[in-house]
Amino acid sequence: MIKIYTLSGYEEVGKNMTAVEYNGEVVIIDMGIRLDRVLIHEDVNIQQFPTKELQKLGAIPDDSPIRNKKVVAIAFTHGHLDHIGAVGKLAPHYPDVPIYGTPYTIKLAKSEVKSEQYFEVKNPMYETEYGEIVQVSENLAIEFVQITHSVPQAAIVVVHTPEGAVVHTGDFKFDNNNPLGERPDYDRLKELGKEGVKVLIPESTRVAEPTKTPSEAVAQMLLEDFFLYEGMESDGLIATTFASHIARLQELIWIASKMGRQAVLVGRSLAKYTGIAKQLGLIKMKGAKAVRSPNAVRKVLKEVSQARENYLLIVTGHQGEPGAVLTRMANGELYDIGKRDTVVFSAGTIPNPLNRAQRYVLETKLRMRGVRMIKDLHVSGHASREDHRYLLRILNPENIVPGHGDFRMLTHYAELAEEEGYLIGRDVFVSRNGYTVEIK
Numbered sequence: 001m002i003k004i005y006t007l008s009g010y011e012e013v014g015k016n017m018t019a020v021e022y023n024g025e026v027v028i029i030d031m032g033i034r035l036d037r038v039l040i041h042e043d044v045n046i047q048q049f050p051t052k053e054l055q056k057l058g059a060i061p062d063d064s065p066i067r068n069k070k071v072v073a074i075a076f077t078h079g080h081l082d083h084i085g086a087v088g089k090l091a092p093h094y095p096d097v098p099i100y101g102t103p104y105t106i107k108l109a110k111s112e113v114k115s116e117q118y119f120e121v122k123n124p125m126y127e128t129e130y131g132e133i134v135q136v137s138e139n140l141a142i143e144f145v146q147i148t149h150s151v152p153q154a155a156i157v158v159v160h161t162p163e164g165a166v167v168h169t170g171d172f173k174f175d176n177n178n179p180l181g182e183r184p185d186y187d188r189l190k191e192l193g194k195e196g197v198k199v200l201i202p203e204s205t206r207v208a209e210p211t212k213t214p215s216e217a218v219a220q221m222l223l224e225d226f227f228l229y230e231g232m233e234s235d236g237l238i239a240t241t242f243a244s245h246i247a248r249l250q251e252l253i254w255i256a257s258k259m260g261r262q263a264v265l266v267g268r269s270l271a272k273y274t275g276i277a278k279q280l281g282l283i284k285m286k287g288a289k290a291v292r293s294p295n296a297v298r299k300v301l302k303e304v305s306q307a308r309e310n311y312l313l314i315v316t317g318h319q320g321e322p323g324a325v326l327t328r329m330a331n332g333e334l335y336d337i338g339k340r341d342t343v344v345f346s347a348g349t350i351p352n353p354l355n356r357a358q359r360y361v362l363e364t365k366l367r368m369r370g371v372r373m374i375k376d377l378h379v380s381g382h383a384s385r386e387d388h389r390y391l392l393r394i395l396n397p398e399n400i401v402p403g404h405g406d407f408r409m410l411t412h413y414a415e416l417a418e419e420e421g422y423l424i425g426r427d428v429f430v431s432r433n434g435y436t437v438e439i440k
Contacts, residue, residue: 004020005066007019008032025140026066026069061090084101102154145192169200171205199439201401202404203383235308235341237311241378263287264304266314301313319355
């Protein structure tokens with residue numbers, strides 16, 4: 001029997017954590033945080049918060065259902081904080097259990113662990129290659145299959161058991177024109193379908209959207225179409241996007257160069273994510289600079305404000321998060337933002353009430369200052385309905401446990417599964433945080 005512990009991320013978008021058990025042995029997939037519960041964002045260090053406080057706020061998963069189990073491995077799908085942000089808090093519950101992920105993901109996880117203030121994380125961390133199958137116990141092996149998302153080196157995690165494969169998609173979309181050159185490994189996914197998939201655990205965030213999610217190349221065109229056309233006249237240019245979206249940041253750096261401006265990335269998380277990407281050769285920072293310390297931020301923004309036409313500022317704060325650079329600008333700090341400035345949002349609003357409210361407040365403040373705003377120069381990193389339909393058809397799983405979404409999203413996935421011949425309660429299981437699905 002295979003047990004799927006739907007620990008967290010099954011009633012919300014965030015703090016993802018799943019565990020797969022076969023014959024008493026457990027593989028954990030992801031250890032995420034839910035940023036909006038603590039009013040923090042990519043720029044704030046969660047490792048400064050005590051675990052009890054984070055649990056009380058519902059910001060990190062409750063792993064008590066598996067705390068006394070024999071955990072043989074921890075696998076990370078990709079480097080977003082809602083998938084790796086709780087590693088410093090939860091990995092110490094499983095001392096010496098190895099953690100696996102692609103190189104970019106593991107380097108980000110190490111960065112989280114390094115800043116942990118309450119625990120010493122002793123788990124060994126291993127960088128794995130796509131296609132590599134790691135034997136983690138006599139019965140269980142894990143594999144990382146290449147997929148595309150809005151962060152480099154995302155992977156579908158496969159747990160191989162004697163009863164068949166358990167496939168956890170993480171966050172994904174089928175991007176066939178990714179500017180970083182990454183491409184989904186369709187051949188391996190088709191092979192897995194033929195070998196036999198016992199359980200599919202797919203993300204559900206955008207499954208209700210009746211389309212296929214466009215390629216990141218479309219976002220590239222949207223940005224170029226705006227910034228590089230003849231009527232584009234503005235003194236101050238400020239763009240904001242996800243700090244981990246390396247392909248998008250590369251595009252903005254390239255646009256700045258094309259316009260004869262210098263790209264200046266402002267914010268701790270932007271410096272962190274691009275720094276690690278640069279180490280791995282995933283981004284070219286030629287002509288651009290990233291600043292992170294409060295003093296450096298103040299100094300560079302003062303310089304930029306005196307010659308706005310020479311720079312493209314790339315800042316944190318696309319969700320209107322308190323403390324982020326753009327929010328502070330809108331509050332009248334750091335930089336005198338106003339009628340001479342154009343702010344470009346190259347990010348969607350994360351679908352929860354707090355984010356929507358914060359973004360509304362930010363936009364209102366910017367409008368009151370006379371700022372010109374350009375929104376939605378963005379495409380999602382999440383699979384839409386037709387991406388999901390294709391994955392179902394090539395994997396042909398025996399059972400499905402939808403994840404990474406609120407209850408409405410999970411039921412939308414169940415509806416799609418029923419369209420494809422599955423049945424809720426028979427081979428599609430809509431679960432909740434803290435529940436266990438038994439696959440007999």
